[in-house]
Amino acid sequence: MKTKLLYQEDSYVREFDATVLDVSGNEVVLDKTAFHDGTGGVEADSGFFVFGGERYSAKAAHKGGEVVHVLDRPPVFKPGDVVRGVVDWEKRYRKMRLHTAAHILSAVLYNRYNALITGGEITHEYARDDFNVEGDMAAVRKIFEEAVAEVNQIAQRGIEVRVYWLPREEALKIPGVVKLAEKMPPDLPTLRIVEIPGVDIQADGGPHVKNTKEIGTVKIIKVENRGRGKKRLYYTVE
Structure with a gap:
């Protein structure tokens, strides 16, 4: 897995900055994430990402052995960019x-x-x-x-x-x-x-x-x- 799972070390991380590794349509892979991907019978986390004044709703998923963040639309950011992720903390x-x-x-x-x-x-x-x-x-x-x-x-x-x-x-x-x-x-x-x-x-x-x-x-x-x-x-x- 390419992505470091921040919640495994600290489940209370709500916001984080991460480098984009891959973008495919509206699916994004990051170098690290606080979003749980829905494995182990626990519902996947949702939240949003912010980049360049744009905000994208997001939900995590586990696909092909990776944590994939599924956004509400294809993003303008690309691999190498740094994005801000925010987990829906109440849920x-x-x-x-x-x-x-x-x-x-x-x-x-x-x-x-x-x-x-x-x-x-x-x-x-x-x-x-x-x-x-x-x-x-x-x-x-x-x-x-x-x-x-x-x-x-x-x-x-x-x-x-x-x-x-x-x-x-x-x-x-x-x-x-x-x-x-x-x-x-x-x-x-x-x-x-x-x-x-x-x-x-x-x-x-x-x-x-x-x-x-x-x-x-x-x-x-x-x-x-x-x-x-x-x-x-x-x-x-x-």
Whole structure:
């Protein structure tokens, strides 16, 4: 990948200057970006770019192994120019809160029921996760309600979220570092680790809050039965 991912080192970067590497129509690749590209089930960031008095709405995407910024129109700037990028922070920050909440939720269900995630999505409005828990829906709803209550208790403890890198072989030796039922981390020599000490540790490439208190309160929206091994929980943060 040509682009340095600023959010992996500091998820709170809202504005940045970057050098244009490639322009193809309205798609732009930069040498660095604070825009998350939508990988890992987290909704891609949107925002805008400014150059020479022109403002371009933008949304990130992952294409061909690169972070591509899709603009609302072909830009006047060219490779070598420096542009100013601004992330839609209100939407990004809600996704960060939901993302960290999702890690705590997956840890609670993994520890209680050895449950793994079989699917998921995080938007700025809500998150949904599928878990391979079984039972009738009344029992499943109770499982989710008790898990969310524990998530909220943990969040209010104000735990600092740690982000660091480990060699892949070393990282994969950590129990529970992968909580996805059918997916392993990317085949990279080093893995980015997101740790909530005493609660959860996972290989993860996306943006997170610095402290669990920033999550607020997790609220259940609804619970669905999506078939065997797939009980879906929709939730949000307030």
